[in-house]
Amino acid sequence: MTAENTGKFRCAVVSVVKHGYVPRGVAAHPRFQLVVVTDDADQPDWVHERNQAFADEFDIPYVKNVQQALQDYDVQVAVVSSEAERHCELSIRAAEAGIHVVQDKPMSTSISECDRLLATVEQSGVKFLMWNRNYLPALLHARQAIEEGQIGQPYAIHVDFYFAKDSGPPKGSRAEGEPVTSWLDHQIAAHVTGADGGVGKEPMGELKIEGIYPLGYIQFLLGARVQRVFARTTAHFHQVNADHDVEDLATVTLEMEQDILGTLCIGRIGAASHPDIGEIKIHVLGSQGALVISEARPEVAIYYRDQPAEEFRHRRVGMDNDYLLMENFAQAIDQDGSTVLDARVGREISGTVQAAIESGRTGKPVDVV
Amino acid sequence: MVRLALVGDGERVEQLISLVPRIEDAEVTVCAASVDQLLADERTTFDAAILLATAGAGDCEQLASAGKHLLLPISSQLSTEAIQALGDQCQQQGVCLMAGGTDRLVPALQATWQSLAAGELGEPGLVRLHRWSTAESPGVAVTDDLLRDLDLVLNVCQALPTDVYAVARSVLGAAEPDYLQVHLGFDSGAMALIDRSSTLPPGDGYFSFSVIGSSGAAYADDHLNKQLVFRGEHPVAVGTGSDDLAAVADIQEFCHAIQQQRAALVSAADWLAAAKIVATVSESIASGSAVSIAGGRPS
Numbered sequence: 001m002t003a004e005n006t007g008k009f010r011c012a013v014v015s016v017v018k019h020g021y022v023p024r025g026v027a028a029h030p031r032f033q034l035v036v037v038t039d040d041a042d043q044p045d046w047v048h049e050r051n052q053a054f055a056d057e058f059d060i061p062y063v064k065n066v067q068q069a070l071q072d073y074d075v076q077v078a079v080v081s082s083e084a085e086r087h088c089e090l091s092i093r094a095a096e097a098g099i100h101v102v103q104d105k106p107m108s109t110s111i112s113e114c115d116r117l118l119a120t121v122e123q124s125g126v127k128f129l130m131w132n133r134n135y136l137p138a139l140l141h142a143r144q145a146i147e148e149g150q151i152g153q154p155y156a157i158h159v160d161f162y163f164a165k166d167s168g169p170p171k172g173s174r175a176e177g178e179p180v181t182s183w184l185d186h187q188i189a190a191h192v193t194g195a196d197g198g199v200g201k202e203p204m205g206e207l208k209i210e211g212i213y214p215l216g217y218i219q220f221l222l223g224a225r226v227q228r229v230f231a232r233t234t235a236h237f238h239q240v241n242a243d244h245d246v247e248d249l250a251t252v253t254l255e256m257e258q259d260i261l262g263t264l265c266i267g268r269i270g271a272a273s274h275p276d277i278g279e280i281k282i283h284v285l286g287s288q289g290a291l292v293i294s295e296a297r298p299e300v301a302i303y304y305r306d307q308p309a310e311e312f313r314h315r316r317v318g319m320d321n322d323y324l325l326m327e328n329f330a331q332a333i334d335q336d337g338s339t340v341l342d343a344r345v346g347r348e349i350s351g352t353v354q355a356a357i358e359s360g361r362t363g364k365p366v367d368v369v
Numbered sequence: 370m371v372r373l374a375l376v377g378d379g380e381r382v383e384q385l386i387s388l389v390p391r392i393e394d395a396e397v398t399v400c401a402a403s404v405d406q407l408l409a410d411e412r413t414t415f416d417a418a419i420l421l422a423t424a425g426a427g428d429c430e431q432l433a434s435a436g437k438h439l440l441l442p443i444s445s446q447l448s449t450e451a452i453q454a455l456g457d458q459c460q461q462q463g464v465c466l467m468a469g470g471t472d473r474l475v476p477a478l479q480a481t482w483q484s485l486a487a488g489e490l491g492e493p494g495l496v497r498l499h500r501w502s503t504a505e506s507p508g509v510a511v512t513d514d515l516l517r518d519l520d521l522v523l524n525v526c527q528a529l530p531t532d533v534y535a536v537a538r539s540v541l542g543a544a545e546p547d548y549l550q551v552h553l554g555f556d557s558g559a560m561a562l563i564d565r566s567s568t569l570p571p572g573d574g575y576f577s578f579s580v581i582g583s584s585g586a587a588y589a590d591d592h593l594n595k596q597l598v599f600r601g602e603h604p605v606a607v608g609t610g611s612d613d614l615a616a617v618a619d620i621q622e623f624c625h626a627i628q629q630q631r632a633a634l635v636s637a638a639d640w641l642a643a644a645k646i647v648a649t650v651s652e653s654i655a656s657g658s659a660v661s662i663a664g665g666r667p668s
Binding site: 155156158160162170171230232234235236237249251253255259261263265267269270272273274279281283285287288289290292294363364365 | 492494495497499501532534536538540541548550552554558559560561562564566568569570575577579581582583584585586588591592657658659661
């Protein structure tokens with residue numbers, strides 16, 4: 001489980017069917033070396049094709065047998081970025097083999113799978129990191145301000161997390177009698193634009209797909225667990241969400257430990273609704289002041305003739321999230337510490353998401369379990 | 370020419386007198402400290418009264434009975450019954466009643482309304498509003514500003530909500546809550562979140578208003594409209610200030626409504642709709658549960 005000889009951790013990429021930001025992020029740290037891509041042999045062709053393409057890009061082998069790859073390549077870390085419904089199963093198999101795990105979001109599509117993963121991680125003693133954005137410069141700045149007491153005792157937090165991306169044709173565009181596109185087919189097709197965060201067979205709304213990020217911010221900044229939620233959810237923008245009855249817009253009232261209140265607005269609001277990736281803001285109120293934080297800053301505005309319409313005009317700079325996440329992970333392994341978003345926190349966030357979805361359906365406040 | 374009476378005292382009267390020359394076809398013919406004082410002198414000539422401070426129902430009824438048009442600040446100090454009665458009376462008397470100081474005509478929001486009206490944003494899906502102020506007058510300010518906030522939300526959604534969930538806290542120890550969150554759901558699927566705080570240290574407040582529509586979005590945020598002033602250590606962020614423009618626009622709209630014999634932009638019905646939601650907010654806070662009400666378009 002340790003990298004005693006080289007100081008480096010040998011990493012297996014255990015399925016990489018999205019655009020690969022998690023294993024790329026892992027590889028951003030010099031102590032983590034991608035040595036093999038692996039997946040189960042019985043996966044469909046499109047999965048194998050994407051795994052092979054990633055392996056070719058990094059010039060490492062692709063092995064269609066997970067257990068064999070983990071053993072044969074002397075792996076210490078598994079990087080799981082499969083379809084969402086396979087996340088937990090693959091992570092559990094790695095943890096049971098005594099291998100540390102870095103896993104893509106969401107933790108799972110089901111709470112029972114999250115529970116199974118949490119139990120396995122805690123029993124095996126491996127380190128687990130849910131991929132997150134907590135080390136973005138704006139988040140680090142906000143946390144420092146709070147820890148220094150600049151706003152007194154925090155009592156409320158609000159996060160806007162709008163992704164200005166499209167997810168296929170707009171709601172209302174499917175003609176009567178026209179067949180519904182399957183969720184998986186839609187996600188596979190969305191791979192070219194990078195809008196395939198919900199890849200898998202099981203339809204997922206934005207709360208499940210992206211909720212880990214803003215809820216991770218709240219946990220990172222305040223360390224308070226959500227106890228009760230009230231939510232409104234709807235498919236407002238995209239036909240595929242309406243067809244599969246999963247939200248692309250949600251608002252959540254959060255009631256937390258320490259008497260802290262909060263709200264979350266989350267949505268895949270369409271590419272037309274923001275010139276960049278989306279308006280992502282954090283508002284924190286304290287007894288002696290408040291913070292208004294733009295998650296995108298620092299950024300540089302770049303405009304030029306014939307600039308492609310889809311290109312972001314504002315480019316984020318000073319981004320060190322990937323390196324810092326993996327440094328946190330390395331330290332957790334070296335010092336037997338915890339990671340910035342471990343399996344227990346991941347499970348808590350999944351519970352909040354599940355409660356919000358239930359509240360959206362029932363119209364009633366729901367306790368987080 | 371609309372002849373205006375200003376009712377109030379202090380600097381605010383002077384400020385408004387200085388703004389009136391910017392209003393088309395309007396002049397101030399009289400100033401009085403109170404409605405009683407205004408009506409005591411039968412020789413005074415005016416068509417419309419601008420009440421600068423919250424007025425009692427009796428004062429408003431007197432003015433309406435005298436056939437005077439009324440612009441008064443939206444306030445929670447009139448009950449829903451009083452607002453309804455006043456609205457009915459004004460209608461019967463054929464006088465215009467406008468609720469002022471609502472932020473409808475704040476420049477950033479005027480741009481938002483224009484975009485909404487032009488269909489650029491599509492069908493509204495979410496209204497997100499933050500309004501934070503200082504701790505100078507906790508309690509009352511939270512409720513009063515909530516009326517203003519709800520008016521803005523209802524104006525976007527053009528409907529009453531069907532579901533209301535609210536939570537409140539007394540952060541600084543006052544008897545009345547100085548922090549409040551309101552969560553609204555509408556029949557159309559649209560939703561709104563308002564958070565209102567009066568706990569900031571002395572100084573400027575903060576206002577942010579976003580509308581996310583099916584085909585576009587508007588972000589009116591103080592955060593985006595600050596300039597930097599360097600005086601050593603960290604720079605200070607300073608607002609660019611256009612408060613007078615909203616006050617001018619309020620009076621101009623009032624005068625236009627009178628001249629065109631139409632309902633003003635923020636009518637008694639709008640005020641009543643917001644006031645009813647305030648009552649539901651209080652019910653939700655007291656019960657700790659979501660409250661369902663008859664939604665739909667305001668009558």
